[in-house]
Amino acid sequence: MIDFPHIEALADVSPAWPVIIGGLIAAAVPNHLLRKVLALLAPILALVLWFNPETIGTYGIIEFGGFTLETFRYDNLSRIWSFVFILAAFINGLYGLHERDRLADASGLIYSGAGLGAVFAGDLLTLFFFWELTAISSVFLIWGARNNAAYKAGLRYLGIHILSGVLLLAGAVIRASETGSWAFGEFWGEGMEGGAVAAGIGLDSLGGWLIFLAFGIKCAFPFMHNWLQDAYPKATITGAVVLSAFTTKLAVYALARGYAGTDILIYIGAVMTAFPVFFAVVENDLRKVLAYSLNNQLGFMVVGIGVGTELALNGAAAHAFVHIIYKALLFMSMGAVLLRAGTVKASELGGLFKSMPATSFFCLIGAASISAFPLFSGFVAKALTLSAVAYEASHGHPELIAIWLVLVFASAGVLEHSGIKIPYFAFFAHDRGLRVREAPANMLIAMGLAALLCVFLGVNYGVLYTLVPFPEVAAQYEPYTFDHIVGQMQLLIAAMFAFTFLVRMGWYPDEKRSINLDFDWIYRRFGDGMVRWAWAMVDRLMAALGNLIAAARAKFGSRMFEAFSPMGALSRDIPSGLLAIWTSALLAIVLLISYIAR
Template identity: 75%
Template sequence: MIEAFHDVSPAWPVIIGGLIAAAIPNHYVRKGLALIAPILAGLLWFNAPSGGHVGGIIELGGFVLETFRYDGLSRIWGLIFIIAAFINGLYGFHEKDRVADAAGLIYAGAGLGAVFSGDLLSLFFFWELTAISSVFLIWGSKTQAAFKAGLRYLAIHVLSGVMLLAGAVIHAADTGSWAFDDSLSIDTLGGLLIFLAFGIKCAFPFMHNWLQDAYPKATVTGAVVLSAFTTKLAVYALARGYAGTDVLIWIGAIMTAFPVFFAVVENDLRKVLSYSLNNQLGFMVVGVGVGTELAINGAAAHAFVHIIYKALLFMSMGAVLHRVGTVKASELGGLFKSMPVTAIFCIIGGAAISAFPLFSGFVAKAMTLAAVAHEHHWVVWLVLLFASAGVLEHSGIKIPYFAFFSHDRGHRVREAPANMLMAMGVAALLCLYLGWPDMFGIPGGYRALYNLTPYPEVANAYPMWTFDHVVGQMQLLMAALFAFAFLVRMKWYPDEKRSVNLDFDWVYRRAFDGLARWSYAMFSRLWAAIGNLLAGVRDRLGGRLFQTFSPMGALSRDIPSGLLAIWTSALLAIVLLIAYLAP
């Protein structure tokens, strides 16, 4: 333990590494930074006092900012963010893009900074930094679609930040505290605004489309990086501020279920993974909503393993995109012949997310399901079981099957680059290690995961590896696998075809956009009509004045003296008449 570094948040080396990378033209120096910065962050994480710690205090303009709060909750999130940053650095080693290198590091550092923030102002700063830095990973694709999606992504996330700040100000005015803790409540205006800000980043239903819109359009590495931080930061924020908030149980349940239906018929496999990500977030949100120690452990453990297996799946599809040039299911198939190692890693990721026993998803998801059942939310429990079968469909079967097996489309490409394989290998090993049971008296890898949870004694007391539990899970998964084979055989499984499916983003991309365009057109026409009217009035008035006062106007004409005499006589007669009649 080096006390001099106790107050240094692991976020700083990563953010500073990103800032330096932005100024360094040499590719290998930048890539070195991308690997060394997370290692330094890891050393700071290991160096933190084990009993909890609040440090990194910065006094600024009368505010006290806590940049390094290290406790049970931030510890597990901090470690997985550091691991993810390292894997991302390895995966993107071959990419020569200075902006992406810098953005990736700053984004990861901002995520770490937010996790370790002890107050709402620090949280706001890092919250916005994640939004601003990550958009470059979308724009990095350099397509028109990516540019537009990036703008929408940025607008929505900046809105989230603004709502967070507004909520924080109101909350501080009400309570006199800027602390980022469980004093937040949706029953107050400030608390509700902060809750909604977290909800946007967490991709709550009707706030979720930025995810499926932006992630599939990001760069090969960008999608992997994006999948790790933003949404899991939001889950962390909810766990920190709103654990036990009942409405989260139903929000989470809906999040687990509805993406399943979209993922079934989605053709873009990275978009399938984005819907799958949404579904997985639902499990975590349910855990946070239940709020018991077991449930919070479940959410934290799920976030930890999810970041790894979701990154692995995005990495495998990124490798396919890198080599084949597309991840459209309708154009893929048979790739295991060209990319067998990537295929194996993808299958491991699929097995982990599907929660097959011996894989990491199994030991994490089980705690959430048990906590839900413990609290007698049996309808939600059934929804989660449905979603578990759904996960198997879109991530466990669809992704590996349509990319690597199915109809051989004749793509004969090279295997993924070595650095990509190494990154996938690290993630795949973790998927296996973290799901490994106790065996022959040797503690299983899942114990390491459980020891990292916020309440390790509760986690270790949970009877994970029971015969009933393993059998029940295998019954569910094997029956679902059989259902897939059955539907395919009966030709009741939808073909993969080039198409898009409308989602809630239609409201702002088409309806609101159409309304805005229509309003603009109507306003333009109205403005033109008013202009025409004013021009007509001006022309008519000007014409009259011209007719009257111009050199050729009525008042300038030569009037015959006889006519003038008649008019003068008439006027005189009228004057005399008025004078005579006047009293």
């Protein structure tokens, strides 16, 4: 093990700060070269700070307004997430080197830094601050595409993520008022009797539920997921790569810290693994296919957190780690296609391996990794979660057999949309005669680095297993057993056979220029329609009320006119005797009242 020198003066500086400050400087610097230096230097500085703490502990404590803010909690869980966030920030910086966009440079860095800050947050207020900062900074990666669709999607994205932040704050306030503590997951990693990990927050209070909902929105739980498929495909080329790394994995981290072992997550996660598969099969926009695929991958991590054993949590963390890299690689390859071919619509692509062989090769590595082929990173990570579920299913939780079957189904689904569809329709399939230039050198270097990591981690899985939250448990796990390799190869090869079979029989759907509605129809069309209808109804009601009041006033006015006008009833000539009688009667009543009142 390498011993890194400890710099005492920097002991309290969270790795998030150099990245955020780098982003703020980039926002002010017009010089393109300087901004690019910052994009690469800031993650390197963050990495230096990551290595700086000598021991597990909480650093960077700030007293502010009567609150104790913990900005740098360095423990077994934050270590792995922050490390891969730093790695992703560096790769993203490389990938975006050719872009001359100050807004993208600044927002990319601030967003990455905010993600790091949230991972290191030791209390819910610090978490809230960085949680909202990720939302606000990342929206510029969508708006950076500078078209109307991206602008609208960005607004929806921002609204949903601000809502997530508001729920988090509300939950934190309620929780603090009940428990007197703002701590975030203080019990995590303790009391691991029987391999179970105590949930840091849990669902035993309203505050706990609100925070859970906040995390669920960012994690793209079913029915809360559409911001992901809506916004990511409309982001800039680099923006989609950057976005794919942080937001959802931050939510997975937050769930792992706050809700490990919460049963409901098993079922939510299982649904997440399965339903995006069906949408991805017939989606024409390949970046949207990747967004559905992202949703499916998150499901595996959520199931792992729900199971909550040490092995399962190792699985969730390892999966998040490798997923960030291979998903970024796939988004990078599609970004390169978009840059060169001008589209990522499957119906307009094909045969690009002849023009972009290096990009095709890197995409295939990403596809093999996400499909969990042996020797690739997905294999050694996903195995932990599946083994944990299978182990629990055979040790007193038979209900998990169904969940395990869903996960295996979803594994075949992953192969369909990310393992086959993405590379096949972009680079092979029908040669559409597109002859474009290969991706720029910086993009290829970034993709090459990510591809190298996919293979490196797949082969040298021990490195990954030392980073997971429970390395001593991971050290006892062997992914490359004969049984596991054969089982996985059966699954993947038979699924590939199914693909060739369906294509040969003409039973595989053509790529069509169309869209498929998803749950966002509820708020984009139905909800929007309801609001418009309600608004129109209120408008009509107000008009009707106005008419009613006007009519009543007119009627009252005419009655008064009839009574008091010179032509009115009270102005008519009436006998004076009668008037005298009425006057006397009125006087008598007045006298009577004043007598009684006295």
